[in-house]
Amino acid sequence: MSPLEVLASTRRKQLGAWVDAGPTARWRVWAPGHQRVEVVLHDARGAPGRVLPMTPEAGGFFVAELEGQGAGVLYKLRVDGEGPFPDPWSRAQPQGVHGPSEVVVPDFAWTDAGWKGVEPSSLVLYEVHVGTATPEGTFEALIARLPALVELGVNALELMPVACFPGERSWGYDGVDLFAPAQVYGGPEGLRRLVDAAHARGLAVVLDVVYNHFGPDGNYLRVYSPHYFTGRHHTPWGDAVNYDGADSAPVRELVLSNVEMWIRDYHLDGLRLDATHALVDESPRHLLDEIAERARACAPGRSVLLIAEDGRNERRLVLSSAEGGYALDGLWADDFHHQMRRAFAGDSEGYYQDYTGHTEDLARTLRHGWFYEGQVSKHQGQARGTSAEGLAPWHFVYCLQNHDQVGNRALGERLGSDVSPAAFRAMSVLLLTSPYTPLLFMGQEWNASTPFLYFTDHHAELGRLVTEGRRREFADFSRFAGEEVPDPQALETFTRSRLDWSEADQPAHAGVRLLYRELLQLRGREPAFREARRGTYDARALGPDALCLERCSEGQTLLVLLALRGTLTHPVPRGAEVLLWSEAPRFGGAARESPLRDGAVTLEGPSAVVLRVSSAK
Secondary structure (H helix, E strand, O other): OOHHHHHHHHHHOOOEEEEEOOOEEEEEEEOOOOOOEEEEEEOOOOOEEEEEEOEEEOOOEEEEEEEOOOOOOEEEEEEOOEEEEOOOOOOOOOOOOOOOEEOOOOOOOOOOOOOOOOOHHHOOEEEEOHHHHOOOOOHHHHHOOHHHHHHHOOOEEEEOOOEEOOOOOOOOOOOOEEEEEOHHHOHHHHHHHHHHHHHHOOOEEEEEEOOOOOOOOOOOHHHHOHHHEEEEEEEOOEEEEOOOOOOOHHHHHHHHHHHHHHHHHOOOOEEEEOOHHHOOOOOOOOHHHHHHHHHHHOOOOOOOEEEEOOOOOOHHHOOOHHHOOOOOOEEEOOHHHHHHHHHHOOOOOHHHHHOOOOHHHHHHHHHHOOOOOOOEEOOOOEEOOOOOOOOOHHHEEEEOOOHHHHHOOOOOOOHHHOOOHHHHHHHHHHHHHOOOEEEEEOOHHHOOOOOOOOOOOOOHHHHHHHHHHHHHHOOOOHHHOOOOOOOOOOHHHHHOOOOOHHHHHOHHHHHHHHHHHHHHHHHHHOHHHHOOOOOOEEEEEOOOOEEEEEEEEOOEEEEEEEEOOOEEEEEOOOOOEEEEEOOOHHHOOOOOOOOEEOOEEEEEOOEEEEEEEEOOO
16 A cells, blocks of 8 residues: 555544644544533633534444534533533643643644655664653743754654643653643644654654553543553553454554654654554554554655664564564663663662673673573563664664653662762763664763652542552562652652753763763764774674774774773784873863873773774874
8 A cells, every 4th residue: 555545544433533624623533332422612711511422433433513613612522411521532631631621723824844854874863751850841842942953963863752642741751642742731723833843953853652551630531432451461551452452443543643643633753553562462463563654654855763662672673564573763772871870870670580781781781782682581581683784884773871761760860879970971881872763861871860750640549549559569669668659649759850951061061061072073073983884884892891893884983991990901903093082171070191001092981982093094
């Protein structure tokens, strides 16, 4: 099926509310097994008024129209006399997940007609939680921070989920209205303004989306059909979404239409797919494969990025459809993060027990892309992973911090709380000189001290269960004995997580920001760093306390030497040149003499140096 045929087909399956020429507001609802569905119009205060009966169609669908009405109409849906309820396919929820839905027209005046996106092989991702990235916590406020990100050297903003969630604050993974950008962030208009402003500055925008489960509070899907979920499969969040059972076609279309909307109507450059290992689908064609096709059909001539969060180390995620894969562009490869934390911070509980942090294992991870390629995991009690052989390195997303690795710690502390400033700088050098796609978590570029805690704003009963569960989760961790895990429901837990941008200019942090800027400049400028094909890089241990990463292109060789601890003295070829050293005073280091003397590099760990040892004439 051609891209145009795909899109024409999806128009015929459209659900929710939209506006046709006239204007005429139209609704289409899937409510199989029900006899009567009605549209209940609401006024601006949320009070119900006029009722429109819906006409049944084959397959359990109901339709209605209202001539002379367009954007801004507020409504709910009554099902067999019950309700009325919000529309689960709603494009806007201006009064929250329990309030009336709103008819939205995607008529934004875009200025990005020439935007073609960012090539996946050159990505530098910057992950952001909209609600805590600025004091205002809105899309609009984030626009003012875009110039600083461009100056830093990132080229893609990755937003944590923005689909409408219950309450005023959330990570977004308990969203229930997949098509409705949260009003607390600025709603549909605010998101479009942010994307347009980002494109004007050369920044792509990738959105984190959650299709493996839906949140409980404000979730009205079961009101319309029990077929949205299935008891055949289960996930950590309960019954799985029904992607492969009876009456699953409209459920799959829920996701595919959502993918289409984000790419087409919001001009997003791609999606980060949350927990794809928990997206259970035993259909002949996996939903991920269809997601890739639909997303790219929505934006011909534009680069569309699809990145999976998946802890299985599955190569098929990024293989082409012809190779039996799902044709995604990238996947989070957490083995690097885990090895680095074990090596520098000493983490050893939970999944960290699978990692040694030894330089041999860290070097192996850097050579391959991930560490586990079929070995038995102690933590999981079974074999994990597939071979990374032949996979281009840009498919692997590496990080030292992300929302999970910070926020899922009991106290939400960042890496800088657990390692010395020197170790943080050295770790950053290895991340940004590796051949893999780097991801930074907001504030990482200045070693922000603000925590990023887990926070929610549920109703009292659900909130109590969340708080109890959160504290029970960490009861067996020795390092948290005697410490009270912050209450996710407390407003203070949210406000403590707000990023403090003023830190970036303080003496203790400004040097780190300069280090990140210079590293990203090197990454974009030096041929050996731009070259990221298999066979152009290598990593090897230099004993138990140091390693070497080698990057090559035609006529140029760069060496990255990392000392974890102790003293490293390593000979280098004559004519070698220091390009960057993590302990230079301008980055906050205390050393005064160059580490390169008399044909050898001497490092006191933790520290790292980038050397040019040969280059084209």
